[in-house]
Amino acid sequence: xxxxxxxxxxxxxxxxxxxxxxxxxxxxxxxxxxxxxxxxxxxxxxxxxxxxxxxxxxxxxxxxxxxxxxxxxxxxxxxxxxxxxxxxxxxxxxxxxxxxxxxxxxxxxxxxxxxxxxxxxxxxxxxxxxxxxxxxxxxxxxxxxxxxxxxxxxxxxxxxxxxxxxxxxxxxxxxxxxxxxxxxxxxxxxxxxxxxxxxxxxxxxxxxxxxxxxxxxxxxxxxxxxxxxxxxxxxxxxxxxxxxxxxxxxxxxxxxxxxxxxxxxxxxxxxxxxxxxxxxxxxxxxxxxxxxxxxxxxxxxxxxxxx
Amino acid sequence: xxxxxxxxxxxxxxxxxxxxxxxxxxxxxxxxxxxxxxxxxxxxxxxxxxxxxxxxxxxxxxxxxxxxxxxxxxxxxxxxxxxxxxxxxxxxxxxxxxxxxxxxxxxxxxxxxxxxxxxxxxxxxxxxxxxxxxxxxxxxxxxxxxxxxxxxxxxxxxxxxxxxxxxxxxxxxxxxxxxxxxxxxxxxxxxxxxxxxxxxxxxxxxxxxxxxxxxxxxxxxxxxxxxxxxxxxxxxxxxxxxxxxxxxxxxxxxxxxx
Numbered sequence: 001x002x003x004x005x006x007x008x009x010x011x012x013x014x015x016x017x018x019x020x021x022x023x024x025x026x027x028x029x030x031x032x033x034x035x036x037x038x039x040x041x042x043x044x045x046x047x048x049x050x051x052x053x054x055x056x057x058x059x060x061x062x063x064x065x066x067x068x069x070x071x072x073x074x075x076x077x078x079x080x081x082x083x084x085x086x087x088x089x090x091x092x093x094x095x096x097x098x099x100x101x102x103x104x105x106x107x108x109x110x111x112x113x114x115x116x117x118x119x120x121x122x123x124x125x126x127x128x129x130x131x132x133x134x135x136x137x138x139x140x141x142x143x144x145x146x147x148x149x150x151x152x153x154x155x156x157x158x159x160x161x162x163x164x165x166x167x168x169x170x171x172x173x174x175x176x177x178x179x180x181x182x183x184x185x186x187x188x189x190x191x192x193x194x195x196x197x198x199x200x201x202x203x204x205x206x207x208x209x210x211x212x213x214x215x216x217x218x219x220x221x222x223x224x225x226x227x228x229x230x231x232x233x234x235x236x237x238x239x240x241x242x243x244x245x246x247x248x249x250x251x252x253x254x255x256x257x258x259x260x261x262x263x264x265x266x267x268x269x270x271x272x273x274x275x276x277x278x279x280x281x282x283x284x285x286x287x288x289x290x291x292x293x294x295x296x297x298x299x300x301x302x303x304x305x306x307x
Numbered sequence: 308x309x310x311x312x313x314x315x316x317x318x319x320x321x322x323x324x325x326x327x328x329x330x331x332x333x334x335x336x337x338x339x340x341x342x343x344x345x346x347x348x349x350x351x352x353x354x355x356x357x358x359x360x361x362x363x364x365x366x367x368x369x370x371x372x373x374x375x376x377x378x379x380x381x382x383x384x385x386x387x388x389x390x391x392x393x394x395x396x397x398x399x400x401x402x403x404x405x406x407x408x409x410x411x412x413x414x415x416x417x418x419x420x421x422x423x424x425x426x427x428x429x430x431x432x433x434x435x436x437x438x439x440x441x442x443x444x445x446x447x448x449x450x451x452x453x454x455x456x457x458x459x460x461x462x463x464x465x466x467x468x469x470x471x472x473x474x475x476x477x478x479x480x481x482x483x484x485x486x487x488x489x490x491x492x493x494x495x496x497x498x499x500x501x502x503x504x505x506x507x508x509x510x511x512x513x514x515x516x517x518x519x520x521x522x523x524x525x526x527x528x529x530x531x532x533x534x535x536x537x538x539x540x541x542x543x544x545x546x547x548x549x550x551x552x553x554x555x556x557x558x559x560x561x562x563x564x565x
Binding site for chain 2: 180
């Protein structure tokens, strides 16, 4: 895979009236799949739409495949595929008709029939777009983004509102795009989606990137992992702590319920169970909580609901 | 699910040749228009009904001579307005509302290419309308005269004027507002634009003002040529040219794609 960035955003600022949607955002995406994760209103769509050439930055620079999306739009547009968050199709058009049309705008499009079959759009038949289900509309928009055989695909919340099967079909397609050397930038609220699909995750909040890395790096870099067990109340936590590695903490949260926070690995588990054995304690309900991207996300962006 | 071989999606980007893109876009736009029942009502049914009704039933005093000789030019003007202004405004307004314009703006088709395709689609529709209405008018005993080149020039300038105004409306108002306003304007100009009611039926002050409307200039110009055999109706062509320049310039300046 190439190593030069497919998307390079530097100090991007974008305001709508008095509201600052993107506030000095830096983002570098290399080949592969990059997930842009963030709560509603974080600036995800504005950032992506600036890369697509829809918005002119108030300040900062944006380069996509080395091109300026606004001034070099004509050269860029054939090389990218765009899936909008919603709409984009004539309300009276049929799915196959619209897809064939977008294919006709490109020099070397994919086989439209194969794509229709793959995404289960064959059943749409002669139904017009406005009468398709939400899932069918989403899959059509996805098909329209890839049919021109682009180098880079932007997917804005591609699985929002999809049922599990359709979601899986979308994930499979993203996997195949990646395998065949197509780069993908996708926005999502779904942590599992980012964990499943992305080589690289950028978490955006308040119009800035607040964390970026592979899903593994982000999960490791966040708070420590947790091991819990229950046993007899009143165990000597001080003695337990001495047996554990130095950077661990241990506490009895409620009588008989213990929590250890630290680097949870097989060694730590063995240490805890052998300490219990030495002290004649039967540890019950041992559980290990691996830190998920969701934890990292909530930790970084706060847990309160946002509009 | 079908298994897909490695390399199926390997990038091979490229825009189709420009003429092919514009042709494909024009075909799709025309199909959407002809498939839409409300649009057909506006562009085909209403002009046809008015032509037949007012030619055969003596409702409005159309002056000396056959009623159809007065009405056919007005109905042709109405047909141009229904397609270039009302139909185009409503369709484009909803395309903007539903993100069609936005999605196409990131496709290889340039924006001016989309506008060119819309123009082709409007012209194709108008040709179909003119053929249909001409055949009906002849069946009703129409005997047109005059210079076909002057007629063509009037129709083209009228189309430009109405397209500018329609796109200005579609690109600045909400889709629902465009729908309501475009229909209202259609109705008002139908009544007050010399289409079926001669402008001299209005008080003279009103007549002078109404005469400056693009629909009045178009229907009056067409009537001068087709009914009275005039040469180039420069005054009406001038009015249409001013509307076209102002309308298209304003649309170009204020049109918003989302």
